[in-house]
Amino acid sequence: MNARFLGIAELAETPSVAVVVDVMRAFTVAAWAFGQGAEKIVLAESLDEALALKARRPDWVALKDGALAPGFDTVNSPGLLRSVDLAGRTVVQKTTAGTVGALAVKEARLVLCAGFVVAEATARLLRTHECDSVTFVVTGEDGQADEDLACAQYIARRATGAGTNPGEFLRRADESRAATELREGVRQGVHPDDVALCLELDRFPFAMVAALEDSLMVLRPCAAPSPTDKASV
Template identity: 30%
Template sequence: MEVQILQLLDGAKEAKGLTVIIDVFRAFSTACYALAEGAAKIIPVGNIENAYQLKEQHPDYILMGERNEMKPHGFDFGNSPSQLIGSELKGKTLVHTTSSGTQGIVAAGHVPEIITGSFVNAGAIISYIKNRKPEMVSLVCMGYACEFPTDEDTLCAEYIRNELKGLSNNFPQMVEIIRKGSGERFFEPEKQEWAPKEDFDLCLDLNRFDFVLRAEKEGEFSFLRKIDVAGGILR
């Protein structure tokens, strides 16, 4: 099994094989929490206008996401897992658009299979890939607004690669690097409205979930389906 780590939108466009689009802070951590709260499915879109269009066509859909890390006008939720816990999402369809992660899913649409990447379900991702036995795995780190790499996404890719290759990981050390680097904003008082400190711990709650999120095509858009490590569909 060949494993490559790629960065940003160019990396998503160059990806080959089973592709993991990684966005730890916070798109694909948030997506896991949303589906764990009972959401039926998530439609990831790159263009925010597509999100508004889907809402207009389907008023019962819930809009979730961010631009410049903040909740866009008219959205039901931002891109924050702490906002979702305890919400009434059972059976709901969510439309999710972010500056990084969902952009990567759209850009990697040419590959045979896309799953999302985060620490909260890293163990399930690793088991899923081992079960699939692909010749090539692309780990794509989406970074901050697809503009520059971030500690959390790169370290998540390294964590997954190391586990696939039988190498050791020091997760507590990774957390400290992230806390002092790109995760520092979650502890700044003036940013608590849109980057609450609770999100830092929720996004780095290693292996909290035992499922994988796989992107599957449905008409014009894809949707994220919750599956187990053997590839079985979970309800």
Template identity: 30%
Template structure:
């Protein structure tokens, strides 16, 4: 198989059978916890305005996300995993807009199979793809580290690549966690004077969770949405 790692949120020109979009800090960590809190589905939108239009038509929808890392005025939730895991979201539909992870996903809808993950579900996602979707040696897989310069996403991409390839562990989960914590995108979370970012979020982003599902994007939906796929 041919597994290629890309970085950034732009569209990839070459086609792939499987694409995985990674956003560790924090979009798809938030998505993972949202499903654990009972969310039914997560629509992905490019703009704040689109999210508000969906909310106007569907008042029960829950808006969550950020612009340049910061909470969005009049959204129901921000982009914090520590906040979302306190919410009761059973049966709810989430609408998510983020700067990197959501944008990268919407820019790469052409694969036969499209998944999203943070580190929390990276191992399960890589194992699911390896065991169910890569029967031959000629399959092309794209792993997209959605932050354009963040080592957090890139470390997670390297971790997933080796699992899919079935290699002996070259990068341990512990090493990935260390790289997430020391990535430049994590620095603001440890700055006590920057109250817009919560240190506790990083602690949620580095915890591997043993959950029984992966997050797959339904590209046939008029508005792409993330759904749970049970293992």
């Protein structure tokens, strides 16, 4: 498998297969939303679009980065979201990097959104599809976020079926600037457990697939295939 690791701004063309990585915290939060029973997540282009979607569908749950704001139900924190019952609900998510990265590759044939919490399921889905070339979108810090790059590199290695010790990759993420900022309270809308939850390897057994549905980019959980299952992309 030929793996490329690019920042959002480096995406000169639409890849066939893209894995969009945001460890701290968009796609850790998305995984927790599905873990709490959410049916789907709509990835909003802007805060205004998120609020407009929420206004049209008051039963939807809207969340954003930073402090809680009028019109939103909660914030982009796994520690806070894990106590919210989302059974059967639709979540609208707008974040600074993760949702932007997913929308940047919305025309790709296969779009996966990932963090460490769904790493193995994501790698297994890539193996099942026998992808020759995969573009990993490193969303944080203009493509320089080491927690996202470490996670992307780990998934890429696991996608080849190679035995890979996750310790070094998790250590890099734990020592990243994002982790430091979350611990030190530089960012708003943070729970003390957020970093630990973002580094909980393979917490969930599903991958997360994003696709266009009626002009909206919608993220859904996808059961990790068994090692013998195969598909083509």
